[in-house]
Amino acid sequence: MSKKYSLHSRAGFLSTKTVLFLSLIFSVLFTQNTAVAQDDGIPTDEATISAGEKLFKANCTVCHAVNDKVIGPALRDVHKRRNLAWIQAFVKNSQKVIQSGDDYAVNLYNEYNKTEMTAFDFEDAEIASIVGYLKAESAKEIVVATEETTTTGGDEVASQEPSQFVNIVMIVLLVVLVLILAVLGMIITMLKKYLSQKDDLSEEDREIAEQTFDVGALVKSNAFLGLAAFVFTAIIMKSAIDGIFTIGVQQGYQPDQPIAFSHKIHAGDYKIDCNYCHTGVRKSKNANIPSPNICMNCHSSIKTESPEIQKIYAAIENNEPIEWVRIHNLPDLAYFNHSQHVKVGEIECQTCHGPIEEMDKVSQYAPLTMGWCINCHRETDVNTKGNDYYNKLVAKHAEHSKESMKVEDIGGLECSKCHY
Numbered sequence: 280m281s282k283k284y285s286l287h288s289r290a291g292f293l294s295t296k297t298v299l300f301l302s303l304i305f306s307v308l309f310t311q312n313t314a315v316a317q318d319d320g321i322p323t324d325e326a327t328i329s330a331g332e333k334l335f336k337a338n339c340t341v342c343h344a345v346n347d348k349v350i351g352p353a354l355r356d357v358h359k360r361r362n363l364a365w366i367q368a369f370v371k372n373s374q375k376v377i378q379s380g381d382d383y384a385v386n387l388y389n390e391y392n393k394t395e396m397t398a399f400d401f402e403d404a405e406i407a408s409i410v411g412y413l414k415a416e417s418a419k420e421i422v423v424a425t426e427e428t429t430t431t432g433g434d435e436v437a438s439q440e441p442s443q444f445v446n447i448v449m450i451v452l453l454v455v456l457v458l459i460l461a462v463l464g465m466i467i468t469m470l471k472k473y474l475s476q477k478d479d480l481s482e483e484d485r486e487i488a489e490q491t492f493d494v495g496a497l498v499k500s501n502a503f504l505g506l507a508a509f510v511f512t513a514i515i516m517k518s519a520i521d522g523i524f525t526i527g528v529q530q531g532y533q534p535d536q537p538i539a540f541s542h543k544i545h546a547g548d549y550k551i552d553c554n555y556c557h558t559g560v561r562k563s564k565n566a567n568i569p570s571p572n573i574c575m576n577c578h579s580s581i582k583t584e585s586p587e588i589q590k591i592y593a594a595i596e597n598n599e600p601i602e603w604v605r606i607h608n609l610p611d612l613a614y615f616n617h618s619q620h621v622k623v624g625e626i627e628c629q630t631c632h633g634p635i636e637e638m639d640k641v642s643q644y645a646p647l648t649m650g651w652c653i654n655c656h657r658e659t660d661v662n663t664k665g666n667d668y669y670n671k672l673v674a675k676h677a678e679h680s681k682e683s684m685k686v687e688d689i690g691g692l693e694c695s696k697c698h699y
């Protein structure tokens with residue numbers, strides 16, 4: 280302010296036009312200045328922004344994204360909608376701000392069906408770093424997300440289709456064969472009729488024309504009996520072998536669950552990360568099924584009246600676990616480790632579990648047979664990038680092979696790797 284006054288007093292020496300012009304420029308500069316002053320407190324240095332990014336990803340992405348509405352609003356440009364102090368108060372305790380009668384907060388709360396945002400016990404500086412991160416993100420162009428996850432299951436689907444395809448081709452071929460036989464038969468009878476009506480046939484031709492095809496003799500012939508016996512045993516063998524290999528295979532198993540939990544709503548529509556509920560999947564053998572407490576992070580305020588949600592409350596009140604029906608289940612003799620595949624191998628959940636985010640009710644997508652594990656280990660390259668542990672192995676492998684290093688090359692087919 281003082282700057283502006285001193286400027287005007289000096290301007291007295293100049294012509295009025297110049298004064299007007301100069302004050303116009305300075306008033307523009309000045310208003311821009313206030314904008315900067317309003318931003319004061321929002322950090323712009325990279326270290327703080329990256330600290331803010333960590334906090335945001337660890338605490339907020341369950342309900343917020345920068346560019347998309349998730350459970351809460353998209354936070355792009357939130358620093359332009361609200362000032363830092365308001366955001367700090369709201370993040371610390373949104374209910375307090377709403378109850379204070381703040382119009383903006385009340386409207387937003389109603390717009391989001393009275394979904395309570397979690398209260399965070401953060402320092403002002405921590406919240407400022409998050410806003411710094413959000414501001415930096417808001418300055419970036421919106422990138423249209425490519426739908427990678429939905430296509431990753433593609434290979435698996437493609438590899439399952441051929442067997443069905445082969446069946447269809449076989450059936451079509453069979454039908455065509457029968458048709459050809461029938462048409463041939465008709466042609467023969469027609470030709471015979473035509474020939475027998477002709478008088479000027481030689482003795483030899485007449486013999487051929489009147490020759491009858493003895494079906495009975497053919498059926499009794501050794502060659503035919505041998506062939507029939509062979510086909511018959513082949514069919515029996517094939518179905519018996521198929522049967523043996525599908526004992527215990529539960530592909531497609533889709534039991535009812537005690538609560539009508541939908542992955543389509545949670546992982547699909549609301550894009551909640553799989554790790555948020557299946558907490559072990561990146562760090563241990565087991566993926567874990569979430570405890571009711573995790574559901575309560577949201578359902579203490581979302582859809583509280585729904586009878587399905589009431590079942591969660593009942594489980595917590597009675598201190599009983601929800602009895603989810605297990606779908607995927609390897610026999611005890613086999614060892615499978617999630618983090619090895621998901622974290623080290625960087626395999627998408629959908630490769631093995633299918634499009635879970637589209638399922639209202641989960642079903643077992645893969646056969647989970649030994650052949651299924653082994654096939655993938657034969658076909659899949661080891662993910663070696665950024666993993667020093669593999670550098671030596673890769674160099675060794677390259678000495679005697681031109682092909683990329685598959686899981687089988689690091690021992691993925693050894694019995695003891697999968698069997699205790």
Ligand code: HEC
Binds near residue numbers: 343395
């Ligand atoms: C359980 C879900 C949930 C979590 C977790 C959550 N929020 Fe929210 N947030 C909401 C909802 C819902 C709203 C809309 C207002 C309401 O319903 O209270 C909201 C609103 C906001 C707003 C106001 C947005 C606007 O457009 O004005 C800000 C800012 C905000 N949240 C920041 C955060 C930050 C920062 C975090 C992480 C530290 C966070 N939220 C974590 C659900 C959540």
Ligand code: HEC
Binds near residue numbers: 542545606641
């Ligand atoms: C909001 C929590 C939540 C999220 C997010 C979530 N799940 Fe689940 N998941 C569950 C619950 C609860 C069950 C048990 C009930 C059921 O089978 O539907 C389950 C079951 C499963 C099962 C079957 C487990 C069994 O019994 O064999 C698989 C596989 C699975 N989830 C994969 C995923 C994948 C992949 C994602 C991410 C795309 C995901 N989940 C996201 C809560 C969640």
Ligand code: HEC
Binds near residue numbers: 570575587
């Ligand atoms: C990150 C937030 C979040 C978590 C965690 C979460 N849910 Fe949900 N859930 C939602 C949202 C959002 C909806 C959709 C509400 C709507 O349709 O308005 C929903 C809907 C539901 C519904 C449908 C309710 C109805 O009647 O329409 C059920 C059942 C449900 N959730 C069960 C669960 C269970 C069980 C868990 C824990 C394993 C869980 N949810 C964890 C956010 C969450």
Ligand code: HEC
Binds near residue numbers: 629
């Ligand atoms: C390489 C294949 C593969 C990948 C990738 C994979 N899973 Fe699994 N998943 C399995 C197998 C096999 C089982 C059965 C394990 C058992 O019975 O011991 C299983 C079981 C589960 C279960 C049931 C509970 C448990 O721990 O046994 C859940 C939940 C689950 N997976 C979630 C996920 C999620 C979430 C991801 C992605 C982050 C994922 N899975 C990635 C193969 C896979």
Ligand code: HEC
Binds near residue numbers: 613615623631
């Ligand atoms: C979609 C492909 C895929 C499927 C299906 C799969 N795996 Fe794997 N598996 C991998 C990859 C990739 C690795 C290598 C991970 C790494 O870099 O260490 C691996 C590694 C392993 C290892 C460690 C091997 C070693 O020498 O270190 C074991 C054990 C294993 N898998 C068991 C299983 C079992 C059991 C199943 C079936 C229930 C299975 N896998 C299904 C891709 C798969």
Ligand code: HEC
Binds near residue numbers: 528610613648692
């Ligand atoms: C990549 C992992 C993997 C490797 C390597 C592997 N197996 Fe298996 N094996 C499995 C899985 C998973 C099952 C369970 C399949 C099922 O239930 O259909 C299984 C099942 C079996 C069974 C059937 C047991 C029963 O009760 O049905 C036998 C026997 C067996 N394996 C022997 C072997 C031998 C011998 C080797 C080494 C040549 C070997 N396996 C290598 C994963 C593997």
